[in-house]
Amino acid sequence: MANPKPEELARIEYNPPKTGWMDTPTVFKPGIFPYGCKPKSLETVSFPNPRSWSVKDEDWKLPENWQEIFIEGLRERVNKYRSFRLFLDICVRCGACADKCHFYIGGGDPKNMPVLRAELLRSVYRKYCTTSGKIMGKIAGARELTIDVLKEIWYYAYQCTECRRCSLFCPYGIDTAEITILARELLNLLGLNIDWIAGPVANCWLTGNHLGLQPHTIIDSFDMFINDLETATGIRVSPTFNRKGAEILLVVPSGDLFADPGTYTTMGELLLFHELGLDYTWSTFASEGGDFGFFTSNEMAKRLHNKIYEEAKRLKVKWIMGGECGHMWRVWHQYHNTWFGPVDFLEEPVSPITGTKFENTKSNKTVHICEFTADLIKHGKLNLDPSRNDNLIVTYHDSCNTSRGMGFFEEPRYIINSVCKNFYEMPPNTIREQTFCCGSGSGLNASENMENRLRGGLPRANAVKHVKEKYGVNMLACICAIDRAALVTAVDYWVPGVGVTGVHELVANALVMKGEKKRTKDLRGEPLPGMEGE
Amino acid sequence: MGLLFSFFTVIALIVIVFIGVNGANLHYLFGVLIPYATFLAFIIGIVYKVVQWGRIPVPFRIPTTAGQEESFPWVKQNKIDNPSTSLGVIIRMAFEVLLFRSLFRNTKAELREGPKLSYGSTKWLWLGGLAFHWTFLIILIRHFRLFLEPVPVPIKILESLDGFFQVGAPVLYLTDLIFLGAVTFLFLRRVIIPQMRYISLAADYFPLFLIFAIGFTGVLMRYFLKTDVVGIKQMTLGLITFKPVFPEGIGIIFYIHLFLVSALFVYFPMSKLMHMAGVFLSPTRNLANNNRAAMHVNPWNYPVKVHTYEEYEDDFREKMKSVGIPVEKE
Ligand code: HEM
Numbered sequence A: 001m002a003n004p005k006p007e008e009l010a011r012i013e014y015n016p017p018k019t020g021w022m023d024t025p026t027v028f029k030p031g032i033f034p035y036g037c038k039p040k041s042l043e044t045v046s047f048p049n050p051r052s053w054s055v056k057d058e059d060w061k062l063p064e065n066w067q068e069i070f071i072e073g074l075r076e077r078v079n080k081y082r083s084f085r086l087f088l089d090i091c092v093r094c095g096a097c098a099d100k101c102h103f104y105i106g107g108g109d110p111k112n113m114p115v116l117r118a119e120l121l122r123s124v125y126r127k128y129c130t131t132s133g134k135i136m137g138k139i140a141g142a143r144e145l146t147i148d149v150l151k152e153i154w155y156y157a158y159q160c161t162e163c164r165r166c167s168l169f170c171p172y173g174i175d176t177a178e179i180t181i182l183a184r185e186l187l188n189l190l191g192l193n194i195d196w197i198a199g200p201v202a203n204c205w206l207t208g209n210h211l212g213l214q215p216h217t218i219i220d221s222f223d224m225f226i227n228d229l230e231t232a233t234g235i236r237v238s239p240t241f242n243r244k245g246a247e248i249l250l251v252v253p254s255g256d257l258f259a260d261p262g263t264y265t266t267m268g269e270l271l272l273f274h275e276l277g278l279d280y281t282w283s284t285f286a287s288e289g290g291d292f293g294f295f296t297s298n299e300m301a302k303r304l305h306n307k308i309y310e311e312a313k314r315l316k317v318k319w320i321m322g323g324e325c326g327h328m329w330r331v332w333h334q335y336h337n338t339w340f341g342p343v344d345f346l347e348e349p350v351s352p353i354t355g356t357k358f359e360n361t362k363s364n365k366t367v368h369i370c371e372f373t374a375d376l377i378k379h380g381k382l383n384l385d386p387s388r389n390d391n392l393i394v395t396y397h398d399s400c401n402t403s404r405g406m407g408f409f410e411e412p413r414y415i416i417n418s419v420c421k422n423f424y425e426m427p428p429n430t431i432r433e434q435t436f437c438c439g440s441g442s443g444l445n446a447s448e449n450m451e452n453r454l455r456g457g458l459p460r461a462n463a464v465k466h467v468k469e470k471y472g473v474n475m476l477a478c479i480c481a482i483d484r485a486a487l488v489t490a491v492d493y494w495v496p497g498v499g500v501t502g503v504h505e506l507v508a509n510a511l512v513m514k515g516e517k518k519r520t521k522d523l524r525g526e527p528l529p530g531m532e533g534e
Numbered sequence B: 001m002g003l004l005f006s007f008f009t010v011i012a013l014i015v016i017v018f019i020g021v022n023g024a025n026l027h028y029l030f031g032v033l034i035p036y037a038t039f040l041a042f043i044i045g046i047v048y049k050v051v052q053w054g055r056i057p058v059p060f061r062i063p064t065t066a067g068q069e070e071s072f073p074w075v076k077q078n079k080i081d082n083p084s085t086s087l088g089v090i091i092r093m094a095f096e097v098l099l100f101r102s103l104f105r106n107t108k109a110e111l112r113e114g115p116k117l118s119y120g121s122t123k124w125l126w127l128g129g130l131a132f133h134w135t136f137l138i139i140l141i142r143h144f145r146l147f148l149e150p151v152p153v154p155i156k157i158l159e160s161l162d163g164f165f166q167v168g169a170p171v172l173y174l175t176d177l178i179f180l181g182a183v184t185f186l187f188l189r190r191v192i193i194p195q196m197r198y199i200s201l202a203a204d205y206f207p208l209f210l211i212f213a214i215g216f217t218g219v220l221m222r223y224f225l226k227t228d229v230v231g232i233k234q235m236t237l238g239l240i241t242f243k244p245v246f247p248e249g250i251g252i253i254f255y256i257h258l259f260l261v262s263a264l265f266v267y268f269p270m271s272k273l274m275h276m277a278g279v280f281l282s283p284t285r286n287l288a289n290n291n292r293a294a295m296h297v298n299p300w301n302y303p304v305k306v307h308t309y310e311e312y313e314d315d316f317r318e319k320m321k322s323v324g325i326p327v328e329k330e
């Protein structure tokens, strides 16, 4: 299906329909929703109700007592998560969150206003979990859980990328992302996952990574990287896999092993660690930093990430380093310690190169690669020639997870500013804590919902367009594998002519290595500035 | 529908008092029994709700942060918006509760030809909200003069500040004006902005009408109908000392005011107004970001089924060996 032209897509109607939202039936539009999950994916992880079904069908083939399952699940969860219950109870519908969601901004569907997205489930909560809702019904904002209501909840739960931008602006911090997370968990009780999430989850369960890369395929990819790097630098790197006794276990998102431009990020990491002589290992088992289980249920998320600690223990490493990935940061930083702690079989992380103690992770022992590299640069441990990136005019996209998800802004900027000379920020209301999602996070980067992804990507791409027109920006740097996959598409559509790169690709281009040949090409095989003739 | 329903509910409440007091002479019911009962419901309701929330675990520490986290000594942390200590959290919460900090961030998205999106700062909701809540609080505090004899000095000071402009007799309180203005503003934005009207429920209009009616009857009493203040004070003092009295000459307007407040008492604990307590308990705001430095315990954390390395190696042993990856079992 061809996508509409950007001009058409950008004609957005923000005025809500005349009928109230409870009385306006939800129409499933092609291009907006992703496909339903396949039975095999659910069977692999023993999830309920595996069957073939299609979102477009009238009959979703739910279990007989689906209502009961959903409502029981809801009751259970409002008593397990204070946040959930509180968020369902105290929203005053002030509307501050309404125009903060990229899907609403880019699409205008009123049920994509975070407050209404939450209200879809909140109305059901009122009906079955509060006295006033039970007695007064609709006038108290309560409604019955009919099949249409269930479908509506589904439709909008898979139009939220769990980016938390709404939560930032809410006077009580109501986090619609968390409501979506739990709504999806409830939908999964009925076997209502989407293919693009359930498939990677099943892959990850079996092979350790979302893409289903088996050990020998991973090695194949690396062989390719090694050859390409040798061509570019004259240096042959020799990474190790599943090696016992290494000091550090490195885990990156598997997307970076598989597709451009993520692969260049991996190649950058290979060069950097080679140059440092770092005692680290990759693992084909713990071969996925990201966690699509997190887009399924809390339990599934935990089930998938156990491998990282199991592997760290088996290989007897001292600590763990994580690559450039957004939701990976969220899961590692926010959940790992609670799920798997105390992690006392590892040591408090210390950089073997600079001696810096990573104090902020002394309990969980996981370091983000940007923290590691920023510290290297600060201590002058890298010989950098930023002019090698002179052909790039760079801006930086904060991914939702590393910014609002209890993260950082400065480390990646410090790195970028050290490795390239032309760096320009996008407008203040679109970066740092106010950053916009790429539009495809939380497992929504399928192709059948492309129109929605492009709509959701509009606010980000539009800010890129601004700096492209103003400063000639031609490269969008990010530290997230989903960004590297999704922003390419969104940017191509809205602002053709801007590339997407990981930060460590930029580092590797600027890195002057011991014994390197005269560098004429960057990691992509394109000529370095001033080397166009060679 | 929600709007009209709420409006007529408030009208109905007023009619009930009218009939009850003027028609049926139920002074004791409306002047004593109902205020006592509803106040009790108010307290019990709030305590119940807070205890209910408080007993639910906070399984994960996942605040929404708005600044640089604690990092190296050379990276400047935003200690308030991304706090790593309790002090930081307390300051963050104080800003939220006293100044509505998150609302202060508010922007308005606008799409122009191009397409060109912009997000200008908009402070109206913040300003209106702040004006409403602060004047509400000040008015509430001023009311303590009715329950305390002698009137404490701080309340007297507050009153004289509030009546600074000395307009008319009795003195016009600034807060009264701002309060009614702010409620009106909050109501108007709800009906005028299409998106706001779309998301609004009866539960959003009702408190606004009710609170407006309380404020309005208060103002009527004070400035226009000139009710017998000495008599009212006798009565309120009677209520608070559990020796109710009914002095002559207390107009129906006072009974209406009191009954509407009673209605608010009952309504409060089971409505969105509980945001007053909820804002303090919100886990996205009241937790520190020190997850990797200190373990947060989830009381219901349970072991889950995992796919072990052993199983993985069993699945892929030959393939691993074929590319030279070390295995546990040859
Ligand atoms: C710690 C105390 C409180 C805090 C921090 C607080 C904060 C807020 C905030 C930030 C809003 C959203 C902005 C707005 O619409 O004004 C709000 C709305 C509201 N608050 Fe409060 N509040 C508190 C106590 C109360 C109390 C005691 C009442 C009344 C009994 C109240 C009544 C309302 C109402 C009716 C609204 C909705 C206004 C509308 O419809 O637009 N609040 N509150």
Ligand code: SF4
Residues within 6 Å of the ligand: A090, A091, A092, A093, A094, A095, A096, A097, A098, A114, A115, A169, A170, A171, A172, A173, A174
């Ligand atoms: S900003 Fe918060 S309180 Fe206001 S409507 Fe949105 S979720 Fe509700």
Ligand code: SF4
Residues within 6 Å of the ligand: A100, A101, A102, A103, A112, A113, A114, A117, A159, A160, A161, A162, A163, A164, A165, A166, A167, A176, A177, A180, A437
């Ligand atoms: S979390 Fe993000 S995608 Fe979801 S409702 Fe909020 S702003 Fe929209």
